[in-house]
Amino acid sequence: AQSVTQLDSHVSVSEGTPVLLRCNYSSSYSPSLFWYVQHPNKGLQLLLKYTSAATLVKGINGFEAEFKKSETSFHLTKPSAHMSDAAEYFCVVTLTDKLIFGTGTRLQVFP
Amino acid sequence: DGGITQSPKYLFRKEGQNVTLSCEQNLNHDAMYWYRQDPGQGLRLIYYSQIVNDFQKGDIAEGYSVSREKKESFPLTVTSAQKNPTAFYLCASGAGTETQYFGPGTRLLVL
Numbered sequence: 001a002q003s004v005t006q007l008d009s010h011v012s013v014s015e016g017t018p019v020l021l022r023c024n025y026s027s028s029y030s031p032s033l034f035w036y037v038q039h040p041n042k043g044l045q046l047l048l049k050y051t052s053a054a055t056l057v058k059g060i061n062g063f064e065a066e067f068k069k070s071e072t073s074f075h076l077t078k079p080s081a082h083m084s085d086a087a088e089y090f091c092v093v094t095l096t097d098k099l100i101f102g103t104g105t106r107l108q109v110f111p
Numbered sequence: 112d113g114g115i116t117q118s119p120k121y122l123f124r125k126e127g128q129n130v131t132l133s134c135e136q137n138l139n140h141d142a143m144y145w146y147r148q149d150p151g152q153g154l155r156l157i158y159y160s161q162i163v164n165d166f167q168k169g170d171i172a173e174g175y176s177v178s179r180e181k182k183e184s185f186p187l188t189v190t191s192a193q194k195n196p197t198a199f200y201l202c203a204s205g206a207g208t209e210t211q212y213f214g215p216g217t218r219l220l221v222l
Contacts, residue, residue: 009151032209034209034210036213041199041216042216043214044201090154098156101154104151104152
């Protein structure tokens with residue numbers, strides 16, 4: 001069965017330092033994986049998507065994620081955090097015609 | 112502007128009352144989805160529709176109903192049978208490429 005586990009419910013970083021949000025997945029076949037971002041009281045916005053092309057996926061706002069099949073991971077990174085990156089981030093895997101969401105990681109960015 | 116609109120932004124429900132949340136899209140997507148979001152949890156699928164006049168139950172359909180009479184519209188009714196309706200409700204649409212696009216959400220509160 002398809003599932004995702006976000007390993008940290010909260011991550012705090014200082015502005016200008018790197019961001020790492022961790023996601024492990026479980027899938028019985030080659031999955032499609034996504035990262036979405038949600039700012040407070042807003043809908044979700046797609047950051048990036050992996051669909052079995054390049055394993056390193058570049059997204060919007062300087063984020064990228066690397067698909068590692070051997071580790072069943074799809075961690076989200078950014079070299080330098082900005083205050084506007086403070087939000088909730090969801091790792092998502094596909095299940096036929098549906099999406100399966102992780103429980104989210106709240107990113108705090110301190111000045 | 113292309114996109115997904117949800118209304119109202121906030122909705123209050125009295126005991127025993129049915130309320131309807133609106134979702135409209137002008138992206139020409141065939142598929143539409145309704146999710147419920149509770150604090151500290153990921154999104155859970157309530158109902159989805161792949162085509163007009165057809166819809167399927169998601170993981171937590173009890174106490175909810177939907178209709179899909181037009182491609183652009185997918186209203187969700189929260190019935191009196193839903194005993195814990197307080198949540199943030201998100202509508203999404205997709206074009207069959209797995210990526211889903213989300214509306215801004217409706218927050219439902221119980222009086």
